[in-house]
Amino acid sequence: MNTLKLLIVDDEPGIRSGAKRVLQDFTVGYPFMDEDFSFDIVEAETGEKALEFIENDTIDIILLDNKLPGIEGIEVLEYIKKNNYDISVMMITSYASLELAIKATNNGAFNFVPKPFTPQELKTSVENITKNLFLKRMTQKMKEEGKEIRFQFLSVLSHELKSPINAIEGYLRMMQEKQIGDNVDDYKEMIDRSIERIKGMRSLILDLLDLTRMESGKKKRDLRKTDVAEVAKTVIDSIEPLAIQRNIKIHFETEENTYMNADKSELEIIINNLVSNAVKYNVESGKVFVKIFHSDNQLQIIVQDTGIGMSQEEMDLLFQDFVRIKNEKTKYVTGSGLGLSIAKKMTELYGGTIKVESEADKGSTFIVSIPVIKN
């Protein structure tokens, strides 16, 4: 059972005790609420007393009379609004007038109940205000939990998935309509681009799976003594064919004893993202240097390239989801825009950091530092 603190503010003792009697055993349920709400009731006979409660207690709901001896109900309401208290207010008064109702609603009163009211009318009003309060707080909580961010993520994702589909569909239509003639060879570029876009989509889906597994915490981590240099070697071997195509040489340098307690597949993802970027964003006949060594109590994986580099502005955005640096030099490079964001999140699983240093047209250096105890 959840309990809400409900404050009754009225100068007539009869109203206070009557309302208390009606509400003390009253509960409110909602189909998708785990528990019902009951009410812990407190009373105030003046506006001043009400303000004391508001300041010193955590009040959820107020039944507020307007006509009070000192400061009026509407002033209490203004005070609540001004100080942003998370309190739902229902005005009760015998001097109901349209003007007051408008003023009260403008100041955030949930509703307005004229006196005298029957016990059932009071219950119905309190039920409504409770449900409203619940929904309001639920929405707030969902926002805080990042549901909003999730929604934006999905919107961007669907955009990222649709773009390659549109591109491929476009090429297929051009081929279907034989827009540049009957010779199949003339369509080579369109076919190559279509295949390239499909590759991009596949890598997006794979990255997405990595990201979801990691974020849901569902991925079983297999932590054991792992040789980082050996993982790096495997990764480099798998990227080599891509590098050779563009005459890029990958140099590898490592210390002895580069062991750490890690999940091999996670290390693979981190190193693979960095090294494949170093190749993708490099120039023809460029170079990539991969170095692994200890520095203080950190194991450092450094991936350096002689590629197109970045501006400071571009570096600031680099590790966010779906950020791809788009400019004249990168327009033919396909990617999901998730790789570095994943690499960063994975590095953080080990209490580590990723830093980047870069200069446009000179190249970029990514430095992964993971704390380890060297033995």
Add this chain to the structure above:
Amino acid sequence: METNKKKTIFLVDDDVDYIFQLTKMLENMGFEVISACGQKEAEKILDEIKPDLALFDLMMENKDSGFILSHRLKQRLPDVPVIIATALTAETGMIFGLDSEEDKQWIKADLYLEKGLRQDQLHREINKLLKI
């Protein structure tokens, strides 16, 4: 002798393949095409060209890149019709469009289109805007 000068369309998108395909399509319709890949590139030439119509992608470097370009173009050339095209649709839950009064004041596009339109559909919409 051709007395009828070809109309020019300013095409901006961050997808090279889309630019390639659209350029082809628009040229087939008999238009001249000036294209730019992305908002930044477009901004570089925006003030120097005088197109008869502009066709902007919505989400490029920024989520509202198309709106920004449209706003800037209309400041200088208020009569040039602007089409905003996007791969976003209502089915993703993200309805692009003009929700608030504030948005309506500064976003001035003449037509919103979903990407993936066929040539004849696009041609009809462009002709309508160019009053051909």
